Amino acid sequence: MSSTLPRPQWLADARFYEIYPQSFADSNGDGIGDIPGILSRLDYIRDLGCNALWINPCFDSPFKDAGYDVRDYLKVAPRYGTNDDLVALFDAAHRRGMHVLLDLVPGHTSEEHPWFRISSRAERNQYSDRYIWTDSWMSGADGLPFVGGEAPRNGTYVLNFFKCQPALNYGFAHPERPWQMDVDSPAAEDTRQAMVDVMRFWLGQGCDGFRVDMANSLVKNDDAGKTATIAAWRQMLGTVKNEYPEAAFVSEWGVPEQALRAGFDMDFYLDWSWDRNGYYLLCRNTPDPLDRERDHSYFSAHGGGSVHGFLDQYLPQYEATKDEGHFCLITCNHDTARLSPRLTPEELAVAYGMILTMPGVPFLYYGDEIGMRYRNLPTKEGGYVRTGTRTPMQWDASPNLGFSTADADDLYLPVDPAPDAPTVEAQRADDGSLYHWVRTVLALRERHAALQADAAFDVIAAPEHGRLFAYARTSRDGSDRLVIALNPGLETESFALPDTATSHGTPTMELSRGNVAADGTTVTLGPQSFVVFSF
Numbered sequence: 001m002s003s004t005l006p007r008p009q010w011l012a013d014a015r016f017y018e019i020y021p022q023s024f025a026d027s028n029g030d031g032i033g034d035i036p037g038i039l040s041r042l043d044y045i046r047d048l049g050c051n052a053l054w055i056n057p058c059f060d061s062p063f064k065d066a067g068y069d070v071r072d073y074l075k076v077a078p079r080y081g082t083n084d085d086l087v088a089l090f091d092a093a094h095r096r097g098m099h100v101l102l103d104l105v106p107g108h109t110s111e112e113h114p115w116f117r118i119s120s121r122a123e124r125n126q127y128s129d130r131y132i133w134t135d136s137w138m139s140g141a142d143g144l145p146f147v148g149g150e151a152p153r154n155g156t157y158v159l160n161f162f163k164c165q166p167a168l169n170y171g172f173a174h175p176e177r178p179w180q181m182d183v184d185s186p187a188a189e190d191t192r193q194a195m196v197d198v199m200r201f202w203l204g205q206g207c208d209g210f211r212v213d214m215a216n217s218l219v220k221n222d223d224a225g226k227t228a229t230i231a232a233w234r235q236m237l238g239t240v241k242n243e244y245p246e247a248a249f250v251s252e253w254g255v256p257e258q259a260l261r262a263g264f265d266m267d268f269y270l271d272w273s274w275d276r277n278g279y280y281l282l283c284r285n286t287p288d289p290l291d292r293e294r295d296h297s298y299f300s301a302h303g304g305g306s307v308h309g310f311l312d313q314y315l316p317q318y319e320a321t322k323d324e325g326h327f328c329l330i331t332c333n334h335d336t337a338r339l340s341p342r343l344t345p346e347e348l349a350v351a352y353g354m355i356l357t358m359p360g361v362p363f364l365y366y367g368d369e370i371g372m373r374y375r376n377l378p379t380k381e382g383g384y385v386r387t388g389t390r391t392p393m394q395w396d397a398s399p400n401l402g403f404s405t406a407d408a409d410d411l412y413l414p415v416d417p418a419p420d421a422p423t424v425e426a427q428r429a430d431d432g433s434l435y436h437w438v439r440t441v442l443a444l445r446e447r448h449a450a451l452q453a454d455a456a457f458d459v460i461a462a463p464e465h466g467r468l469f470a471y472a473r474t475s476r477d478g479s480d481r482l483v484i485a486l487n488p489g490l491e492t493e494s495f496a497l498p499d500t501a502t503s504h505g506t507p508t509m510e511l512s513r514g515n516v517a518a519d520g521t522t523v524t525l526g527p528q529s530f531v532v533f534s535f
Contacts, residue, residue: 005238005263006245007325008209010099012452014248015356015442016363017050020334021058021080022066022412023392024366026404031411033392033403035081039089042096044424048369048435049442052099054211054250056334058086062112064164065382066334066390067103068213069110073198083205090206099208101248106195107214108160108167115194116166120151129187130194131166132158132220135179142177144220155179160217162382168195170218173228183219183228192236199240199247209248215264216253226255230262237263250328250361256317260325266361267321268328269314271336278313279329283351285309289337289374289388298467299343299351299488301528307462307469318359318457326453329355332365338374338389345371346528349437349513350488353530356441357473357484359457367393369438370422380413391415396425437513444511444532449475450482461485461495468493468525472501483507483533487514487525494524497533507533 025037035058045053057067060075067077076083093100109116119127133155134141137148141158147166148156158167171188172180181187199210219228237249241263250266253259254277259267269279276285285297285304298304318327331352332338339348348371356362366372375388383390391413395402401415401423408414415421427435445451450473460483461470467489473482483501487493492515501507502521509518514529525531 005234005241007265008246008248010246011248011265011326011361012454013446014052014099014361014453015050015445016052016054016101016361017045017048018054018056018330018333018363018365020056020366020390023390023403025393025395026406029405030079031404031406032079033412034079035076035085035089039085039092042089042092042098046096046098047439049439049446050364051097051446052101052208053093054101054363055103057103057105057213062110062164063381064110065162066380068105068382069108069112069162069164070105071110071112072114073109074201087205090208094206099248100206101209101211101250102202102207103213104195104199104210105213106168107217108165111164111166120153120157122152122154128153129169129181129185130191132169133179134158134177139179158220160214167220168218170220170232171228172220173222176221180220183232188232192232196236196239199236200243203240203244203247208246209250209265211250211252212264213252215251215259215262216255226258226262230258233262233264256321256325256327260321264325266326266328268330268333268363278310281309281313282307283339284337286342289342290376292342295342299339299347301344301347301488301490304467304488306464306466308464311459311462315459322359322454322457326360328360328363329358330363330365331355331368332389333363334365334390335386336389337385338365338368338372340368340371341373345434346514347488348434350486350528350530352434352438353441353513354469354484354486356438356445357451357482357532359453359455359473361453362445364438364442365389369435370394370424370427371434372422373416373418375416377413387413394421394423396423440511448473448480448482448534449477450480450534452476455480460498463493466493467491468495470495470523472498481535482510483535484531485523485525485533486530488528490527492524492526494522497521497523501533501535504535507535510534 022033024033027036059070060072060077061067115127145159146156160167171183222228249264251259251264254270256267282298286295296303377387380387392403427433456474458472470485511532515526516531517524
């Protein structure tokens with residue numbers, strides 16, 4: 001497998017911080033986070049140890065799906081500020097040695113997008129085929145979700161997800177009806193070109209790349225290998241990367257062998273509960289995000305099993321793609337329930353220690369560094385069960401926990417009302433806090449070439465009936481070598497250091513948490529412990 005497309009060199013040392021813009025920092029007191037608010041907190045993010053941002057959709061939208069229903073790809077939503085504010089954020093980030101990815105939604109638009117309004121007209125026009133329409137108001141869409149009776153033209157239109165999100169037309173891999181256009185049709189090519197123009201626009205303004213929403217779903221009726229969708233992306237990304245070779249692209253795909261072949265630099269290991277994939281077994285193996293008693297995820301001290309559930313699925317994918325790009329772990333994201341309060345601060349510390357030292361480019365979701373909690377909240381802007389992961393950042397003990405000066409009733413979402421709600425201010429003052437642990441691990445990653453995204457990774461110990469996991473990371477030139485080990489369980493466990501570690505003398509303990517002892521070649525880890533050795 002070879003992508004043949006350029007890969008940005010800066011990704012090797014990237015450490016991302018994901019920001020849900022409406023919930024991060026409100027600069028004007030209207031109860032909604034905004035771009036100037038993000039800019040005001042750049043130094044906080046850089047001091048934490050992250051040198052790159054991924055900002056969830058900030059484009060003009062009616063916000064029926066929290067901005068994933070785009071009304072204008074080339075305009076910042078007024079509630080977040082202006083295009084000039086976003087350019088100012090790019091400039092400020094670059095001055096700090098940071099990069100910024102925006103969120104691109106290529107599969108659909110809002111029903112209020114001008115393209116769709118024009119496409120809905122009865123007479124033929126330049127946008128008639130920009131979306132997927134059937135050939136009659138009585139015709140369905142052959143298993144695809146569709147809406148009829150809302151447009152002057154004689155047809156129904158295909159949806160992605162919500163009713164407000166008409167699907168853009170990238171063609172059908174295997175057309176079976178007269179209204180299903182081929183992937184090589186002029187209409188599909190026009191759609192691809194339109195999305196290239198969107199990317200060009202923001203890259204020209206100083207954006208450093210994009211996280212791409214549902215990147216694997218563009219072409220309809222594609223085969224299991226996503227052959228046509230991969231071809232569409234290779235064309236689009238090939239064009240953009242030729243002009244902006246340092247632009248970075250991360251896909252919401254979850255199948256790195258496909259995503260990296262399509263030209264993406266990174267792919268997320270997504271939380272797929274329906275097939276109990278490796279990431280799900282690692283972090284969220286429970287039917288309810290608040291159900292600690294039935295939690296069997298690896299990082300749960302009381303209920304988890306061996307790390308093999310994760311490794312059995314992760315390793316084949318890693319080995320198949322490690323030379324082509326990055327398979328990235330996340331602490332959480334805007335679509336996934338936070339690990340807290342189901343996992344305790346000690347369980348989180350062990351979890352983040354591993355997630356932030358594994359291969360690939362790490363992504364830290366805002367507030368995870370202080371253990372912000374998932375809460376069961378009523379839906380907001382199409383969030384449904386995801387809403388409880390999107391609450392305001394908790395900065396300090398002031399009203400609204402420092403997020404906004406607005407009245408509490410005017411906030412985008414309510415802040416955590418608990419008396420012990422974690423805040424940045426409180427955790428900065430506590431040397432033993434989760435915040436300081438995350439900052440320390442990120443500093444270790446920044447300091448060691450062995451922890452760069454493309455440094456080598458080898459499993460040292462992963463007993464099938466134990467909880468311990470140990471692995472080696474080695475820089476590409478072999479000059480920097482680390483052994484990392486963790487024990488999320490409640491029993492003491494041991495492993496033997498590899499010969500390569502002891503042949504260089506006595507390994508140095510760079511970082512540890514919990515009870516860890518090294519005696520010759522044997523390392524013993526007490527309950528809920530984590531350690532990093534250099535050699």
